[in-house]
Amino acid sequence: MIMRPGQQLLLPARPLFIWGSLLAALLLNMLLNMGLWGRAAWTPDMLALVLVFWTVHQPLRIGIVAAFFFGLLMDVHQGALLGQHAMSYTVLSFLAITVHRRLLWFTVPSQSAQVLPLFVAAHALELLLRMSGGGAFPGWSLLLAPVLEAALWPVASVVLLAPQRRAPDPDENRPL
Template sequence: MIMPRGTSQLLLPANPWFIGASLFLALLMNMVPVGRWPGLPDFLAITLVFWNVHQPRRVGVGWAFVFGLLMDVHQGALLGQHALAYSLLAFGAVALHRRLLWFTLGAQALHVLPLFVLAHVVAMVVRVMVGGMWPGWASLVAPLAEALLWPLAALLLLAPQRRAPDPDAHRPL
């Protein structure tokens, strides 16, 4: 098998418990009451896109929809606003997942930036259509922050898969 250029070593299979724990932790990070700053990144969106790219059979559009409903209930938003945005985000990530892994982390961040912009624009359009307040153009800073956090998220979420299954002094892998 030809290895993609962005990866330098073989990875172990992802642990389903780690995937679930990382998604739950990202959900909790989104629920922390820090106020609504316009450029605050959506940690759940970053984590969903990451696992949709790296494990599309385990984390798909259905999980994105469920987490979107949880965010809608938590924020008191229109039921389905975040669910629609996260579902579109997950669909785009699954559609790009084979191509995206061939690039370096910086190039991957540039490729997922339009997905994050689309998700935020869809959420804003839905909010405005039902009579909500316009959040302002400053809220489009969040997709940039999410794209800048992509390499850090990739390093953190792939770290458990990089360890050797049973380390040995005589084996380089």
Template sequence: MLNVGQQLLLPAKPTFIWGSLVGALALGMMGNFVLWGRAPWAPDLLALTLVFWGVHQPRRVGMTGAFLFGLLMDVHQGSVLGQHALAYSVLSFFATAVHRRILWFPVSGQALQVLPIMAAAHLVTLAVRMMLGGEFPGWSMFLAPLIEALLWPVATLLLLLPQRRAPDPDANRPL
């Protein structure tokens, strides 16, 4: 049931969904090289996009897609093969499991609901790294889920824009 003033969204096109995931992967790769390097506090834009589509379109983006994007991220970062794949699979599972509950909240409340999911993914990555003898990246690593939760309203605004178009193109066209 729609709330008063809430807009009915058009269906998301699969090309836009997968294009946004590839774009988030590319942005994440460029961010790693140009902006912040391999800083542990850097937000994972691909994880944020995977959670968004896991919440809004759980049947289109599942654990298989998250696993494959995780493998691509592992290859890009030169980390242990499967580290990000496992974390993104856990992320996708939790996002799909609680997607109905998350959608009941306003966008600011959704950000609070997404925060533990993001934290779980970062903890899985940390656990795999530590089990294989890696170094602790520092306490600033725990800023990443907070930054990703703060970016949730921006991601929601940007990724829902194509669905907010007028269903009738003549509805808002000037004469």
């Protein structure tokens, strides 16, 4: 892949770090659902954010199967219609795989604008599945969740790419 001028060369991502960050996002989602505001419709889905991030940056390691598995875990945790989050995360992962090559050419703030429609589509699909299963409409605050997830994209980029940015062998004669 041809790199943009000024773009830093990254080290390969460690699989343990990738899966650990996904597990941490799953646990954070579980904590947010049990927190002060409970299952508020406006809370961002941190697991979806991390899934999309790793699907974009490491599509050969994290893909549709991982998204389906984590979706089933979220369904069991929330007591939701079995397959609701699994279907939503699977579609989200598929959409992220389709745009991952184009998305990496943008700057990080522009990337957050590019992933906003992906998060909107995932939340719309999840709402459609919930409503068709006889669930109640969670309210219009649901529209805030994809916006918050897109706003957290730069933070996720900084935090999740930080271990790859360190120099493997720092030397003043070798800047790469």
